[in-house]
Amino acid sequence: MSRIGKQPVPVPPQVKVQIQGRTLVAEGPKGKLTLELPPLTAARLDGNQIRVERQGDTKQARAMHGLGRALVNNVVRGVAEGYTKRLEIHGVGFKASVQGNVLTLNLGFSHPVVYTVPDQVKVTVEENTKIVVEGPDKQKVGQVAAQIRSFYPPEPYKGKGIRYEGEHIIRKEGKTVQ
Incomplete structure (x- = not known):
């Protein structure tokens, strides 16, 4: 059983x-x-x-x-109780802002990334680099957090990008000149 x-x-x-x-x-x-x-x-x-x-x-x-x-x-x-996912943005000049249900991310691209937040999910930004995704539907909250993270996943050389709070990124060593 x-x-x-x-x-x-x-x-x-x-x-x-x-x-x-x-x-x-x-x-x-x-x-x-x-x-x-x-x-x-x-x-x-x-x-x-x-x-x-x-x-x-x-x-x-x-x-x-x-x-x-x-x-x-x-x-x-x-x-x-609701569900919550927290994301952190790492990188010089990288920041986020929310106006209504539109999340704007400046991630070092030539243009800002604009993401429209779906219904029943609330996104807030703390300190310009911390994103909080919350809502009652566990699947929707996780999906929105994963989509936001996919705009700039953390890269292994400098650690720049969007990561989950507490996520450990395994860093790689760059090329060495002989």
């Missing part, structure tokens, strides 16, 4: 959850999210807990059982 799938998902008191067929709708202080459950799974509400059950005992059903429970947990936790 799936070790993750059999654990119930606790629902905090400030979160309202509705299950209609294969669709789970969660609403909390950070927003509202809808989840379509994976195939071969079903969910039911037991008081202040959600239990994910599998339909059948095939290998795929067992895999979907754990996946379904993890997705439900991410939705419930997201609307209650």
Whole structure:
């Protein structure tokens, strides 16, 4: 039996959850999210807990059982607390700014990089070089952070670029003249 799938998902008191067929709708202080459950799974509400059950005992059903429970947990936790990713910009003259839902990055190119932030995701800039991406949807927050990082990934020689907070970049030694 799936070790993750059999654990119930606790629902905090400030979160309202509705299950209609294969669709789970969660609403909390950070927003509202809808989840379509994976195939071969079903969910039911037991008081202040959600239990994910599998339909059948095939290998795929067992895999979907754990996946379904993890997705439900991410939705419930997201609307209650939200998710955050922090990025750092390293490089002389590199900086970022936000106006509304548009993030502008000056990364040493001949032009600034302009990125439009999607709905349900909030991007803030601290000290011109620290970017904070937050929102209720774990997948969207991670995707936005990865897209911002992809504009100038950290390079191994000087360490310049956009990296996750706490990310360690393995540095390489440059060419030596003989």
